[in-house]
Amino acid sequence: MRPPQQSALRPDHASLVVHGRDQPGIVAVVTSVLARHGANIVALDQHSDDPEGGAFFQRTVFHLPDYTALRPALEQDLAAALTGGFNLQWRFTDLSVPRRVAIFASRADHCLLDLIWRQRRGQLPATISMVVSNHPDLAQDVRGFGIPFFHVPTEDKAAAEAEHLRLLDGNVDLVVLARYMQILSSPFLEAVGVPVINIHHSFLPAFVGAEPYRKAKERGVKIIGATAHYVTENLDEGPIIEQDVVRVSHRDTAQDLARRGADVERQVLARAVLWHCQDRVVRHDRQTIVF
Numbered sequence: 497m498r499p500p501q502q503s504a505l506r507p508d509h510a511s512l513v514v515h516g517r518d519q520p521g522i523v524a525v526v527t528s529v530l531a532r533h534g535a536n537i538v539a540l541d542q543h544s545d546d547p548e549g550g551a552f553f554q555r556t557v558f559h560l561p562d563y564t565a566l567r568p569a570l571e572q573d574l575a576a577a578l579t580g581g582f583n584l585q586w587r588f589t590d591l592s593v594p595r596r597v598a599i600f601a602s603r604a605d606h607c608l609l610d611l612i613w614r615q616r617r618g619q620l621p622a623t624i625s626m627v628v629s630n631h632p633d634l635a636q637d638v639r640g641f642g643i644p645f646f647h648v649p650t651e652d653k654a655a656a657e658a659e660h661l662r663l664l665d666g667n668v669d670l671v672v673l674a675r676y677m678q679i680l681s682s683p684f685l686e687a688v689g690v691p692v693i694n695i696h697h698s699f700l701p702a703f704v705g706a707e708p709y710r711k712a713k714e715r716g717v718k719i720i721g722a723t724a725h726y727v728t729e730n731l732d733e734g735p736i737i738e739q740d741v742v743r744v745s746h747r748d749t750a751q752d753l754a755r756r757g758a759d760v761e762r763q764v765l766a767r768a769v770l771w772h773c774q775d776r777v778v779r780h781d782r783q784t785i786v787f
């Protein structure tokens with residue numbers, strides 16, 4: 497029996513994210529263009545790190561029943577309006593359409609299953625296109641949800657990544673590493689063509705790399721945490737999207753840390769994936785702005 501359904505999708509709603517060099521008039525131009533096309537703004541948030549030519553970020557959510565049909569004219573009008581001396585990038589996102597997400601996992605199931613459960617309850621504006629793993633352990637669990645599962649061993653990393661790209665085949669909008677314990681190569685990251693989000697099981701920048709809970713126990717930390725970040729070629733140094741922590745003590749073994757940390761990992765990853773799918777996250781250099 498399926499759980500009660502919600503829906504994180506927003507029918508007839510879209511978002512517009514604008515970012516670039518700050519200067520007077522940006523908000524007036526954006527809101528005027530939207531108004532000209534009958535878009536009703538339901539939320540608008542912005543951030544500037546320096547009003548005198550610093551970095552500017554804005555996210556607008558608007559209601560427009562004929563958005564799909566009107567999108568080309570809207571984009572053309574905005575492009576024309578922002579050419580006059582503005583130095584800005586922008587993107588529209590249809591919030592009524594789910595993001596297509598591929599999840600990579602290894603043996604740990606807690607982050608993977610949490611995302612599947614949230615999606616099934618309608619708490620993520622996403623569809624899970626497939627699960628890819630370098631181990632067969634989770635195949636039965638995943639296939640039980642009707643989700644394709646592909647076991648791709650990584651003894652030959654280049655061959656594995658070629659198979660990953662074949663499976664993804666440009667049909668996903670996001671890749672999520674749900675405790676996937678393999679380092680992705682730069683060529684793969686360049687070829688995959690979509691954002692990749694990882695959950696690292698430490699409060700970065702502490703304990704980069706493998707086995708952070710063992711390192712944390714050895715260090716005698718009093719908090720542990722988890723970090724969701726975009727994946728770059730520099731291991732665990734991508735732009736951070738979300739973090740959280742939990743207090744621990746000398747009484748906790750490394751296994752206790754891993755057990756207690758797992759709850760933090762899955763909540764942090766779920767928030768990061770939700771915010772990305774809602775088009776709330778803007779990457780800027782090594783950081784993110786989350787609206």
Ligand SMILES: Nc1nc2c(c(=O)[nH]1)N[C@@H](CN(C=O)c1ccc(C(=O)N[C@@H](CCC(=O)O)C(=O)O)cc1)CN2
Nearest residue numbers: 677678679680694695696697705706727728729731732
């Ligand atoms: N290019 C990137 N790839 C990955 C990142 C990243 O930030 N950039 N994050 C990791 C996740 N991760 C920690 O969160 C992590 C995973 C694996 C390793 C590691 O040393 N893996 C070994 C193999 C280990 C094994 O086979 O069990 C390796 O790949 O040689 C370190 C950190 C995911 N990928």
